[in-house]
Amino acid sequence: MxxxxxxxxxxxxxxxxxxxxxxxxxxxxxxxxxxxxxxxxxxxxxxxxxxxxxxxxxxxxxxxxxxxxxxxxxxxxxxxxxLVRSFQISAVFGHMTALENVRIALQRRIRGDSFDFWCSERVLSSLHDEAWELITAVGLTEFAMIPARELSYGRKRALEIATTLALDPxxxxxxxxxxxxxxxxxxxxxxxxxxxxxxxxxxxxxxxxxxxxxxxxxxxxxxxxxxxxxxxxxxxxxxxxxxxxxxxxxxx
CATH class of the missing domain: 3.40.50.300 (P-loop containing nucleotide triphosphate hydrolases)
Structure with missing residues (x-):
């Protein structure tokens, strides 16, 4: 291998x-x-x-x-x-918390080609634990509930990596x-x-x-x-x- x-x-x-x-x-x-x-x-x-x-x-x-x-x-x-990429400019939703950004990425993986961002509470709850795991994996646990726009540049890049990992590349x-x-x-x-x-x-x-x-x-x-x-x-x-x-x- x-x-x-x-x-x-x-x-x-x-x-x-x-x-x-x-x-x-x-x-x-x-x-x-x-x-x-x-x-x-x-x-x-x-x-x-x-x-x-x-x-x-x-x-x-x-x-x-x-x-x-x-x-x-x-x-x-x-x-x-x-095969998934990141970009030079950090691409996250600034008004959403770090956790919500990761959860959006998880929704994209699960819902495939659907453009519907609105999910039931049951579906969102099922994504919560996995989103927390990814947030923890990139060292952002204490920043999980902070809007992405308030994160330092380096932490925004870490968040972007978390959202990329949510696609399970x-x-x-x-x-x-x-x-x-x-x-x-x-x-x-x-x-x-x-x-x-x-x-x-x-x-x-x-x-x-x-x-x-x-x-x-x-x-x-x-x-x-x-x-x-x-x-x-x-x-x-x-x-x-x-x-x-x-x-x-x-x-x-």
């Missing part, structure tokens, strides 16, 4: 009116690992991430998830298969989970990601290299839309091409 590929892309390409943002990228993510996608600004990380999660459609290439070709699937159908894709956080929040969310990775595969785009070093099993480095290097942190951090891409020092 540890060597099984859960998500792969081959020849992945995205062109915008003559500009190639992602250029013939091949990527393989092993089941049960934390895989980081990194690179300098403008490297094509977010575009690649959006292709993998079907927010964008590729110009060319193929994406396989759990042995199934998802290249032409909609984001919603991909999510139903267990097999693989979680995190888009810059540490962006804009204080060091305290970074440490809290890093610990959370490490904890949830015990039962799930994680692919993340992240700029904080200390977080990448501490969490990632494998790293893919992009630059100018292409794969520059791949391996564990010790390997890629010493690669002269990676050093040049990040700090502009030419290698011999």
């Amino acid at each position: 540890a060597n099984e590929i859960i998500l792969s892309a081959s020849g992945l390409t995205k062109e915008f009116k003559g500009f190639v943002a992602v250029d013939d990228v091949t990527l393989s993510v092993r089941r049960g690992t934390i895989h980081a996608l990194i690179g300098p600004n403008g490297a094509g990380k977010t575009t690649c991430f959006n292709l993998l999660t079907k927010v964008l459609s590729p110009t060319a290439g193929r994406i396989i998830y759990n042995g199934r070709d998802i290249t032409k699937m909609s984001p919603a159908n991909v999510a139903r298969l267990g 097999e693989m979680l894709l995190l888009d810059e989970p540490m962006a804009g956080m204080t060091q305290e929040d970074v440490e809290r969310v890093s610990a959370l990601i490490k904890e949830i990775s015990q039962k799930r595969t994680i692919l993340m785009v992240e700029h904080n290299l200390s977080v990448v070093a501490s969490l990632s099993d494998r790293i893919t480095v992009l630059t100018r839309g292409k794969v520059l290097a791949e391996g564990d942190y010790a390997t890629v951090s010493k690669d002269p091409r990676v050093i040049e891409a990040y700090i502009g020092v030419p290698h011999a």
Whole structure:
């Protein structure tokens, strides 16, 4: 199982009116690992991430998830298969409590394609315990009844992870989970990601290299839309091409 590929892309390409943002990228993510996608600004990380999660459609290439070709699937159908993503901007309902946000996500999982948010008291009660379990899992027990808009940025990100977990994903894709956080929040969310990775595969785009070093099993480095290097942190951090891409020092 540890060597099984859960998500792969081959020849992945995205062109915008003559500009190639992602250029013939091949990527393989092993089941049960934390895989980081990194690179300098403008490297094509977010575009690649959006292709993998079907927010964008590729110009060319193929994406396989759990042995199934998802290249032409909609984001919603991909999510139903267990491939779920977060976004750079925290997406929670600010006027609702943390607990209510998680319960809404649980309702979505149970009610499928229904757009009816109104449930009977019996149904809501049945979701209450599971919502509390998720709130506890992300360290928000004491903030459960506080409106989401009043939470710190880091705790909003933790809440977003809880609502994502409510969909019971097999693989979680995190888009810059540490962006804009204080060091305290970074440490809290890093610990959370490490904890949830015990039962799930994680692919993340992240700029904080200390977080990448501490969490990632494998790293893919992009630059100018292409794969520059791949391996564990010790390997890629010493690669002269990676050093040049990040700090502009030419290698011999």
